[in-house]
Amino acid sequence: MSGRSDTRADAGADTLRGDCANCFGLCCVALPFAASADFAVDKPAGTPCANLAADFRCGIHERLRDRGFTGCTVYDCFGAGQKVSMITFGGRDWRQDPDTARRMFAAFPVVRHLHELLTYLTEALTVEPARSLHGELRRVLEETERLTLLTPEELTALDLDAHRRIVGDLLLRVGELVRAGVPGAKGRKKNRRGADLMGARLTGTDLRGASLRGAYLIGADLSGADLRQADLLGADLRDAKLAGADLTGALFLTQPQLNAARGDARTVLPARLTRPSHWTPES
Structure with missing residues (x-):
């Protein structure tokens, strides 16, 4: 060896x-x-x-x-x-x-x-x-x-x-x-677990504390969305647009999920994760 x-x-x-x-x-x-x-x-x-x-x-x-x-x-x-x-x-x-x-x-x-x-x-x-x-x-x-x-x-x-x-x-x-401590996060609109959101236009959407576990977000436009404290365990983010989105405190977000998405220099990430090198400097 x-x-x-x-x-x-x-x-x-x-x-x-x-x-x-x-x-x-x-x-x-x-x-x-x-x-x-x-x-x-x-x-x-x-x-x-x-x-x-x-x-x-x-x-x-x-x-x-x-x-x-x-x-x-x-x-x-x-x-x-x-x-x-x-x-x-x-x-x-x-x-x-x-x-x-x-x-x-x-x-x-x-x-x-x-x-x-x-x-x-x-x-x-x-x-x-x-x-x-x-x-x-x-x-x-x-x-x-x-x-x-x-x-x-x-x-x-x-x-x-x-x-x-x-x-x-x-x-x-x-x-x-975590969601219990986020104002309004337990409302019906914030529970999108397993939802089919492929290609959805969610630009600037308030998704703070939302449950997006297992959600299909392939190609979704989440530019400028508020995803603070959102639960993203197993969410499919392939080609999802995250330019300018705020992912501060996002739960169970992994590096492979980020690598599959499309963000830019304005995307705010949890400190434990790395900005993918292929992301654009600015969208």
């Missing part, structure tokens, strides 16, 4: 963001993608992407969008790649043997889902209005972390849906506690 020190591997495994230097390119191999607006070609699960180099780096990383691989630029494994590569499989390369590859590719999506849940739980523990739930949040977080350390066989046998329901119900309570 040339260029991969134990120290760097251990450090990377402790994060909830992808550390490609300590991963065997799992997202480029284990996952499938279909030719579409997001991917230039079809690729079945378990087959290496043609752009994956021998050192597990992307050969067109700086040109992904130009080459038709926008989907790659919005993806984040939440640190599951280095966890599976360096801890679950102890640094064993999937190229060494077909059985290792099969087991690794099956375990990776499970750990990725668990790491996404860890990301939400970690954020929830910083939410002051949900302080009464912090003890329960810590217990569920510790259990989720324990699950990420199961053997490959245990991971693939895990009832992931059952655990997601436990975490989801707890995060819903966190969101309700």
Whole structure:
């Protein structure tokens, strides 16, 4: 494993963001993608992407969008790649043997889902209005972390849906506690959970404290919208216009969601997130 020190591997495994230097390119191999607006070609699960180099780096990383691989630029494994590569499989390369590859590719999506849940739980523990739930949040977080350390066989046998329901119900309570402190947020118009808002014109809309969990906001125009303390868990923000929108304190917003959206220099983001490099300086 040339260029991969134990120290760097251990450090990377402790994060909830992808550390490609300590991963065997799992997202480029284990996952499938279909030719579409997001991917230039079809690729079945378990087959290496043609752009994956021998050192597990992307050969067109700086040109992904130009080459038709926008989907790659919005993806984040939440640190599951280095966890599976360096801890679950102890640094064993999937190229060494077909059985290792099969087991690794099956375990990776499970750990990725668990790491996404860890990301939400970690954020929830910083939410002051949900302080009464912090003890329960810590217990569920510790259990989720324990699950990420199961053997490959245990991971693939895990009832992931059952655990997601436990975490989801707890995060819903966190969101309700936050919404309860936002004036008018519990009104009927602010509950848009799972709503079909694809292409909707919501320019300048007051969505402060709104529940937008699982809402379909693909291509929606949210320019200048007030999304402070809005619950965005699982909201689909692909190509949503966020120019000038205020996302201060937005709950459960992830970097992949932001990467898939379209904002500008005026978009106000939570401090824990990074402004995507492909966003326009000004809309």
